[in-house]
Amino acid sequence: GENVEQHPSTLSVQEGDSAVIKCTYSDSASNYFPWYKQELGKGPQLIIDIRSNVGEKKDQRIAVTLNKTAKHFSLHITETQPEDSAVYFCAAPKGAGNTPLVFGKGTRLSVIA
Amino acid sequence: KAGVTQTPRYLIKTRGQQVTLSCSPISGHRSVSWYQQTPGQGLQFLFEYFSETQRNKGNFPGRFSGRQFSNSRSEMNVSTLELGDSALYLCASNTGTVNTEAFFGQGTRLTVV
Numbered sequence: 001g002e003n004v005e006q007h008p009s010t011l012s013v014q015e016g017d018s019a020v021i022k023c024t025y026s027d028s029a030s031n032y033f034p035w036y037k038q039e040l041g042k043g044p045q046l047i048i049d050i051r052s053n054v055g056e057k058k059d060q061r062i063a064v065t066l067n068k069t070a071k072h073f074s075l076h077i078t079e080t081q082p083e084d085s086a087v088y089f090c091a092a093p094k095g096a097g098n099t100p101l102v103f104g105k106g107t108r109l110s111v112i113a
Numbered sequence: 114k115a116g117v118t119q120t121p122r123y124l125i126k127t128r129g130q131q132v133t134l135s136c137s138p139i140s141g142h143r144s145v146s147w148y149q150q151t152p153g154q155g156l157q158f159l160f161e162y163f164s165e166t167q168r169n170k171g172n173f174p175g176r177f178s179g180r181q182f183s184n185s186r187s188e189m190n191v192s193t194l195e196l197g198d199s200a201l202y203l204c205a206s207n208t209g210t211v212n213t214e215a216f217f218g219q220g221t222r223l224t225v226v
Contacts, residue, residue, distance in 0.1 A: 031212060032211075032212035034214065034215070036217070041219075042219055042220075043117075043119075043203050043217035043218050043220045044156075044203070044217045045217070046214055046215070046216060046217075049214060051212060089155075089156065093212070096211075097211060098144075098161075098163070098168060098169070098209070098211055099169060100146060100158040100161055100169050100171070101146075101158070101205075101215065102158070103148075103155055103156040104155075105155045106155060
């Protein structure tokens, strides 16, 4: 079955710097890769996703890159702000078709003002 | 457009009791997935319901069960509660189509004492 590894588990950056979180997956049939942000006391919020027919997707300060050959994808946050502080999760479906998402263990990002 | 609504937000139960959690998906969404979130295990998939049928199931014991109603609202039930069932239970709403966005509710925080 699908296995999703996420690194690092914690990340501290200075306000204005960039943050990068990386994930690897095991099932080559996976073709949809969402990223979620979870703030304290809230449910995970979808912030960006990418499908396997593209290599990169951007939305303002957030971007995701995908390398299907190496089976890894990354979240890039530029010009970080204190409100970016949260736990970020990557996910991949357990294979092709209508299969459940398998989540990484999460990265706790702290943006220091 | 209303988001995903989970009730109740907090629950305290005693070992051996049973509990029922409710999830109302986004209007028009036919798929509801349930996840258990704990600090040690992260987000783990419980089951998914689509059009009142269980479509996928995770590796949880039979004490965990669910159902979905004709209006797509879903409930999950945990019987014979154990201390280890203490967790944040999240539901995710989705149209049910392959590789489409899943939106989470705020979760129900269950504490078993």
